[in-house]
Amino acid sequence: MTGDLPPEGEWPALMRRAQDGDQVAYRMVLRALLPAIRKMARRRIADEALAEDAVQETLMTLHRLRHTYDPARPLRPWVAAIAHARSIDALRRNGRARRFEIVDEEAMAAAPDLRAPEPGEALGHEREVARLLDLLPQRQRMMVEMVKLREMSLDDAADASRLSVPAVKSLLHRALARLREYGNS
Amino acid sequence: MRDFETLIDELSQGAGPVRRVLPASWRALGWAPVALGVGYLATRMLHRFTPDWDGPYAVLSAANAALSIGLGLTAFASALSISVAGGRALGRGWMVLGLIAWVALAAASMSLAPHPLGYAPGVGRYCYTFVLTAGLPMVGVIILALRRTRSLRPGPSLWAAGMAIAFLSFGLLAFCHPAQMSVADFVMHLLAALTLGAVTVAVGHRAVRA
Numbered sequence: 001m002t003g004d005l006p007p008e009g010e011w012p013a014l015m016r017r018a019q020d021g022d023q024v025a026y027r028m029v030l031r032a033l034l035p036a037i038r039k040m041a042r043r044r045i046a047d048e049a050l051a052e053d054a055v056q057e058t059l060m061t062l063h064r065l066r067h068t069y070d071p072a073r074p075l076r077p078w079v080a081a082i083a084h085a086r087s088i089d090a091l092r093r094n095g096r097a098r099r100f101e102i103v104d105e106e107a108m109a110a111a112p113d114l115r116a117p118e119p120g121e122a123l124g125h126e127r128e129v130a131r132l133l134d135l136l137p138q139r140q141r142m143m144v145e146m147v148k149l150r151e152m153s154l155d156d157a158a159d160a161s162r163l164s165v166p167a168v169k170s171l172l173h174r175a176l177a178r179l180r181e182y183g184n185s
Numbered sequence: 186m187r188d189f190e191t192l193i194d195e196l197s198q199g200a201g202p203v204r205r206v207l208p209a210s211w212r213a214l215g216w217a218p219v220a221l222g223v224g225y226l227a228t229r230m231l232h233r234f235t236p237d238w239d240g241p242y243a244v245l246s247a248a249n250a251a252l253s254i255g256l257g258l259t260a261f262a263s264a265l266s267i268s269v270a271g272g273r274a275l276g277r278g279w280m281v282l283g284l285i286a287w288v289a290l291a292a293a294s295m296s297l298a299p300h301p302l303g304y305a306p307g308v309g310r311y312c313y314t315f316v317l318t319a320g321l322p323m324v325g326v327i328i329l330a331l332r333r334t335r336s337l338r339p340g341p342s343l344w345a346a347g348m349a350i351a352f353l354s355f356g357l358l359a360f361c362h363p364a365q366m367s368v369a370d371f372v373m374h375l376l377a378a379l380t381l382g383a384v385t386v387a388v389g390h391r392a393v394r395a
Contacts, residue, residue, distance in 0.1 A: 018200060059193070067206060
């Protein structure tokens with residue numbers, strides 16, 4: 001698979017073409033960058049799953065910021081800066097999640113949820129969720145419904161949708177990012 | 186290891202042409218007149234003191250205005266450069282030299298004051314108000330400029346932007362300030378700069394974060 005990847009010297013020219021809208025060039029450069037990004041993430045993150053999350057975030061940030069790349073300069077330092085920032089973010093998020101993790105499940109179940117909505121309020125929330133879900137593309141909506149609402153495992157969701165687990169994760173990630181955007185606007 | 190082929194396919198299929206950003210120094214030169222313009226318009230609300238441009242110390246006021254605007258432009262270009270992935274602060278050597286010259290000019294202005302260490306209630310209040318009045322609208326303009334690229338390191342980008350805003354405001358203040366100033370006056374200038382820096386970071390953090 002790696003045999004057809006372009007050499008590093010060609011990356012800036014490919015990225016320039018990608019900035020001009022050449023989707024084939026963009027696909028080639030992203031595929032060529034993937035092993036380098038993975039290496040950068042793994043250098044900072046020992047946990048494999050977390051490193052893979054950072055790789056995904058790096059690819060998506062790279063996509064959003066591709067207009068900031070100057071083709072007169074080498075591509076690797078630009079990508080390395082993005083990978084570095086996203087790896088640090090992943091480590092921070094992971095650290096925060098661990099710090100606030102509650103391990104006493106019995107106490108958790110017994111504690112009353114003071115923020116639980118009243119019945120009327122719940123109906124309003126339900127409508128709001130339905131409205132936001134309607135804004136998502138069909139495949140992303142399906143993933144949110146399966147994994148988040150019906151609480152299916154990623155494997156089950158992948159089987160049911162005939163997609164790979166990474167594809168499910170990716171769709172879910174983008175759906176949640178989009179929902180967050182809609183929620184903030 | 187995850188298979189990212191699907192993600193790469195989706196990203197590349199949705200990728201249209203994008204407009205590349207210009208070099209940071211060009212963008213700073215384009216945006217600075219806008220920032221200075223809104224700052225100037227905002228200070229029209231205030232009473233404006235006019236320095237004696239024919240007096241013996243006019244050269245001090247002129248040098249202070251030119252140096253402040255030069256430092257503001259350099260800091261602005263740095264803020265824009267830092268905001269791009271892998272970007273660094275621009276002209277760090279020149280910035281340090283400029284800051285030394287700026288402090289030397291301030292010291293010269295303080296040595297001209299009849300009572301440099303004297304303090305009276307209200308001293309420096311005009312300068313503080315002026316710098317904030319000029320600088321606060323500039324915060325909006327500069328955050329708008331930074332939003333074009335967003336920033337992976339919003340903290341350093343915004344501190345550099347805050348510094349740029351403070352110096353551009355000092356540049357405008359130099360046209361409305363006598364050549365002499367007391368130490369208390371100078372401290373209020375620095376306090377205004379710190380306030381602008383803090384406001385820029387607080388307001389801009391979410392807006393420019395990539």
